[in-house]
Amino acid sequence: MGAYADLTAQGTPTRQASVLTGISRATASRRQQRPVPPAPREVVPANRLSRTERAKVLAVLTSDEFVDATPLQIFAELLDRGIYLCSVSTMYRVLRENTLVKERRRQARHPARTVPELVATAPGQVYTWDITKLPGPIRGVYYDAYVMIDIYSRYLVGVHVHARESGPLAEEMMREVFAIHGIPEVVHADRGTSMTSKSVATLLADLEVTRSHSRPKVSNDNPYSEAWFKTLKYAPVFPDRFGSLSDARAFMDEFRDHYNHEHHHSGLGLHTPAEVHYGLAAAKAADRAHVLNTARAAHPERFSTPDAVPKILALPDAAWINNPANRDDPQTYQPAA
Incomplete structure (x- = not known):
């Protein structure tokens, strides 16, 4: 203007x-x-203490006699002596102006947690695992499903169901997974009791596997496990309750096989986890490209590009937990609570 x-x-x-x-x-x-509004003028309160009076109040508050007392105690003590300097709120105001008000109690100091940043460019590099509850036959009875996932291929390398959660049971699952699928470079988990147990820590240290943990109260630090649990529990075949521990184990085994070998994952170019995990995705992609080229040759008017493959069929080069490129995005790079 x-x-x-x-x-x-x-x-x-x-x-x-x-x-x-x-x-x-x-x-x-x-x-x-439009008329120009008049400049606001500062109105000095009539009951405001002068500079000299405020200096006197500060001197009393910081004197050797009252330096460790609260303004409320000082106010009462001065009244008993027949002295009135100012109100309690004014005492606090004077102290605040001189940066002399702070919390005296010992406050818990939580150090800043390191954001886990993990990348996998091939199967067998980074595994993530977690435990979820499966409803038992009656209210209050639950079974614990231990699930370990390869973050690059989304392949379920381990699914165990037990009646309780414990570190030795988690160690047992890991030994079985490592014997079948090989020892990964990194194992990531949240900070649950089983994940941080001595038995699991000792096993990974003996195998020279790097341990990685989520920040407290940040579920986004373990996205692959959390997303798979939602896929499991939102599936139409997931029951309201399991009749027994054996029923839960049978269901999880069947669901694992279906997910690994039949589920076309949108994050894997619509390949199944097994195709990516065992190196079959490239051949499958070539077959799909041939089908698309045949269809494009028959009806070129139905395709907007001459030879491009739909983006949804592209297999990502890497899988990330907290990609550093997304640090400026608060929705994908959530700070610790």
Whole structure:
């Protein structure tokens, strides 16, 4: 608005000034006719202490006699002596102006947690695992499903169901998984009791596997496990309750096989986890490209590009937990609570 006023004051026609500044003439005219509000003036409260009085209050509050006392105690003590300096709130106000008010109690100091940043460019590099509850036959009875996932291929390398949660049972699952699928470079988990147990920590240390843990109260640090649990429990075949521990184990075994070998994963170019895990995705992608090229040759008018493969069929080069490229995105890079 200032530029418009300067142009018109120098004799520039209003129409040209409007074009140059992007301000319509109607808006400029309306603002010029609007009365300018008077500058606000500072009103000094009539009951405000003078500078000398405030200095006197500060000297009393910080004296050797009262330096460790609260303003409330000082106020009462001075009244008993027949002295009134100011109100308790004014004492606090004077202390606050001089940065002398702070929490005296010992406060818990939580150190900043390191954000886990993991990347896998091939199967067998990074495994993530977690435990979820499966409802038992009656209310209050639950079974614990231990699930370990390869984050690159999304392949379920281990699924065990037990009646309780414990570190030795988690160690047993890991030994079986590592014997079948090999020892990974990193194992990631949250900070549950089983995940941080001595038995699991000792096993991974002996095998020289790097341990990685989520930050407290940040579920986004373990996205692959959390997402798979939702896939499991939102599946139409997931029952309201399991009749027994053996029923839960049989269901999880069947669901694991279906997910690994039949589920076309949207994050894997619609390949199954088994195809990616065992290196069959490239051949499958070539077969799909041949089918698409045949269809494109038969009906080119139905395809907007001559030879491009749909993005949904592209297999990502890497799988991340907290990709550093997303640090500026608060939705994908959630800070610790």
